[in-house]
Amino acid sequence: MIAKNNLIKIHDWLWEIPKSFRADMRVACRIYASEKMLDEIFRDRSLEQLINVSILPGIINFAIAMPDIHEGYGFPIGGVAAFDENEGVISPGGIGYDINCGVRLLRSEKKFDEIKSYLEKLGSAFYKEIPSGVGRGGRLNLKGKDFNAVLKDGAKRMIEMGYGKVEDLENLESSGFLENADPAFVSETAKKRGKDQLGTMGAGNHFVEIDKVENIFDENEAKRLGLFQDQVVILIHTGSRGLGHQIATDYIKIMMMSLIKYKINLPDRELAYAPFKSKEGQDYFSAMSAGANFAWANRQLITWEARKAWNDVLGKEGGNLKIIYDVAHNIAKIEEHSVNAGKRKLVLHRKGATRSFPAQPVLIPGSMGTGSYVLVGEEKSMKESFGSTCHGAGRRMSRHQAKREIRGSELKERLEREGIVINAGSFSGLAEEAPEAYKDIDEVVEIVYKAGIAKKVSRLKPIAVIKG
Amino acid sequence: MPYEILEHTADLRMRVAGKTKEDFFSAALEGMMRVLAEKPPKFFEKKLRQVKIESPDLTSLLIDFLNEALSLAYINKEIYIKAVFKKLSETILEAELEGAAIDGFDEDIKAATYHEASAAQNEKGEWETVIIFDI
Structure with missing residues (x-):
């Protein structure tokens, strides 16, 4: 069992579990955290899960944890692992069931004061246009080659269908x-689960929010991204819905069967993997990429729905909603990184972690009462964390406990007293996502900022929350 | 109680138990369906779905069965109230699920996971395991 005294302090914001800690570790583990946050991390089994990741074949440099790490299944949530393209593996558990769960930020041309009196109407219009909850279908029901085209081309296909502008893709x-996506490797069951879910938000921690820019930390970067003080922006957090969940379920089973066939013992079956270049590995990568494309198409259609709701309420006076950026935080991708003074193609797994390449906007959603952050990737992240940073606040309280301790109706009243308009499908769903159920987003962001892997640009404050 | 919800930071941990394998699998199905719909309909037109599953061991068979029921529930917008097992060995399951149509679900279960699952008989001779659901 790992304890705090097994950790080596690299600096105030980075800790290491040495390779010598467990005989089967192939590389060391590195954890971005403050000493105070480490105490919270030790409350669950996330570090044990991180050590399990370090034993997988072909892992490069370190198994990495972000400050928002918490216990998952197989891999922890808030983790980054890079594997050699030729000798390494791909593991569905290192991506998660919600393939390409991610965040998109839209900017308006308006300041909060200009739309303040329309806020209730905007909240209702967003709730009406963007289907939420579980089992509520969306406005499209694509079949056959039309559905496959979405899996193949993602957001681009939605734009071809009229749901956005070509410049959105930039x-x-x-x-x-x-581009590796191949719908032929996605099961019919997965396609059936996803067929009416494009343009839908789902439930759980997914949301659409209207926020205002509360703080600007870096004027130059804010200007470059088109952000200004008190500006109204829209934040969208959702993923590949039932389609992605089913792809993960299908391939975890396939890979688990092959582990049994090849008599490979793992500490957790959810770590099931296949060599990246094997048939199983390539099939999963093609299916996972199709799931990721579905998620980008989903957030594109939601963008169209948000634009419609915005225009319905504000008319031409409302101006345009432009995309600042869209990030994936549950995904595997082929990326080239410097390893031992040479460039190597790696299979990057980010599960609850965000790509943070230099100058790239990084979107960190917080809980509904607190706020969210816009960051920009730093050069140092390329050297230390395979161009990755954190993804959110990370839970500290179980959904069960949150429902037991917090009444949804009281929470709604409390948030409304703070000036946040709430449109939610259920009080219990609202209680599960209460701010106190999450870690302190400010602390999480402060750690990646002080560690130098991402730069703070802006903090956003929710003014209207739309949830399933 | 055939199933009990335990604490888990991010997901849902459930302990299920049953005297026979059939009771054990039924308890897991009931527990999962109760999360999807806290109050299932009392009066409904019975919907029947057939499932056939083959897995390498009993633990996988249980998780695969739950995932199959989950996929059917979401695709058909149904909740399954009962399972009638025609065959249930260590590695093969054939069952008929009896369900009811519903308008929406209370919770979004992404999947039943193999993490922590280990189907075994306890000291009372009952089949028991913990299951983590990703939600």
Whole structure:
């Protein structure tokens, strides 16, 4: 069992579990955290799970944890792992069930005071236009080759269908699609689960928010991204819905079967993997990429819905909603990184972690009562964390405990007293996502900032929350 | 109680138990369906779905069964009230699920996971395991 005295302090914001800690570790583990936050991290089994990641074949440099790490299944949530393209593996558990769960930020031309009197109407219009909750279908029900085209081309396909502008693609991670996607490797069950879910938010921690820019930390970067004080922006947090969940379920089973076949013992079956270049590995990568494309298409259609709601309420006076950026925080991608003074192609797994390449906007959603952050990637992240940073606040309280301790109706009243308009499908769903159920987002962001892997640009404050 | 919800920071941890394998699998199905719909309909037109699963061991069979029921529930917008097992060995399951149509679900379960799952008989001779659901 790992304890605090097993950790080596690299600096105030970075800790190491040495390779010598457990005989089966192939590399050391590195954790971005403050000493205070470490105490919280030790409350669950996330570091044990991080050590389990370090034993996987072909892992490069370190198994890395971000300050928002918490216990998952197989891999912890808030983790980054890079594997050699030729000798390494791909593991669905290192991506998660919600493939390409991610965040998109839209900017308006308006200041808070200009839309303040329309806020209730905007909240209702967003709730009406963007289907939320579980089992509520969206406005599209694509079949056959039309559905496959979405899996193949992601956000681009939605724009071809009229749900956005060509310039929207310029500000999406990977331009909103992964080219390895092949719908032939996605099961019919997965397609059936996703067929009516494009343009829907889902439930759980997914949301659409209207926020205002509360703080600007870096004027130059804010200007470059088109952000200004008191500006109204829209934050969208959702992923690949049932389609992605089913792809993960299907391939975890396939990979688990092959582990049994090859008599490979792992500390946790959810770590199931396949060599990246094997048939199983390539099939999963093609299916996972299709799931990622579905998620980008989903956030594109939600963008269209948000624009519609905005225009319905504010008319032409409301101006345009432009995309600042769109990031994935549950994904595997092929990326080239410097390793031992040479460039190598790696299979980057980010599960609850965000790409943070230099100058790239990074979006960190917080809980609904607190706030969210816009960061920009730093050069140092390329040297230390494979161009990655944190992804959110990270839970500290179980959903069960949150529902037991917090009444949804009281929470709604409290948030409304703070000036936040709430449109939610259920009080219990609201209680599960209460601010006190999450770690302190300011502390999480402060650690990645002080560690030098991302720069703070702006803090956003919610003014209207739309949830399932 | 055939199932009990335990604490988990981010997801849902559930302990399920049953005297026979059939009771054990039914308890897990009931627990999962109760999370999807806290109050299932009392009067409904029965919807029947057939499931056939083959897995390498009993633990995988249980998790695969739950994931199959989950996919059917979401695709057909149904909640399954009962499972009638035609065959249930260590590695093969054939069952008929009896369900009811519903308008929406209370919770979004992404999947039943293999993490922590280990189907075994306890000291009372009952089948028991913990299951983590990703939600």
